[in-house]
Amino acid sequence: MEFINDVIGVITAPGWRHFVGALLCAIGGVSTVIAAAGVLRFPDFYTRLHAASVTDTLGALTLILGMAFLAPGLLIVFKLILIGLFLVLTGPTSAHAIANAAYTAGLEPIIGKIGLQKAKEEDEA
């Protein structure tokens, strides 16, 4: 029993728990910036969609996991899990809705090599 209490004490000790949580939050923040840069850089709508889905998964979920490490109580962890679950359920659904609407409306995707690979092929030709 004492051993279990020790383990629980180590897990809930604020020191390293807060550090890990803050580190995960920082990773999430940096990855959202990368994803936003991708939304600006990519050449057409469908490729931008891929960059935006980095935000929905890696960015938001790492941030929420990090905040769960920082949380002072179990109720807050429960709420964070609810938010994460909701983002995971609705993120791809709205991404699919946008993509399907664009495809149905006849927005043509760029197919084939773009940028460096295309330039390489033109050199060889």
Next chain:
Amino acid sequence: MLYVMGLATALTLLWLGMSGIYEPVVLSLGVISIAITVILATRLGLKDRETSPYHRIIPFLLYTPYLIVEILKANLTVIKAILKPDMDIQPTMVKVKTTCKSDLAKVIFANSITLTPGTVTLRVDDDSMLVHGLYEADAQPEAFEEMDRRASIAGDGRPSKGKGATK
């Protein structure tokens, strides 16, 4: 009746988790709102096997670790593609055959494809999906077979052997 009980249990857990105040007044408000929700859901006819898939929770939980690993791998690919100074992406569109039978399994499969960065489902038909991929090498129909098999286990309860199955 079983599904109504399941819905009431889920709503009770949601209320207890969200409110965090366990006084008689607040709890009685919770009971009233749960009762109203259950009555409205019953009137809407949301009480069959399809709308409350509680029997699928454990297979779905077994599916999530695989999904998380796939999401991490795909994230690294897309982040590399964004950070490269020269664009060298190769967008493609492929038709992916699915062996999933029920709507739930199809939703799980299509949502997993969209959730992994680098692939987005554009259209869902009866037994195939139109997928837009960032790299041609990553978006081959063979690359989705594993995910399809696992999604149909999570949604249908067994690896279904339809005409789209390859093995």
Next chain:
Amino acid sequence: MTLLSVAAVGIFVSIALLLIRLFVGPSLYDRVLAVNSVGTKIVVLLALVGFMMGRPDFLDIALLYALINFVTTIAILKFFRYRSFQISLIKPEVEPKGEAE
């Protein structure tokens, strides 16, 4: 605390970048994508600011915003596809008799 500030500043910068895409975006769908993405970031930012201020009550607002964000995206897309909010997305299986136009 500094690491949390890094995360918050990162979210702010990415919202700014997405706003550029929102105003530049050549097609309607780029703009909807940017709005949806900004919404997701605001959900996370609300929760994060709540943690930084030591008031985790903000999580309820974040959860509510996540719900509203999803409905907003679907409503915008529905409006620009059908030019109306009134059309049912699910077709009735049996056509009502006598009331058809």
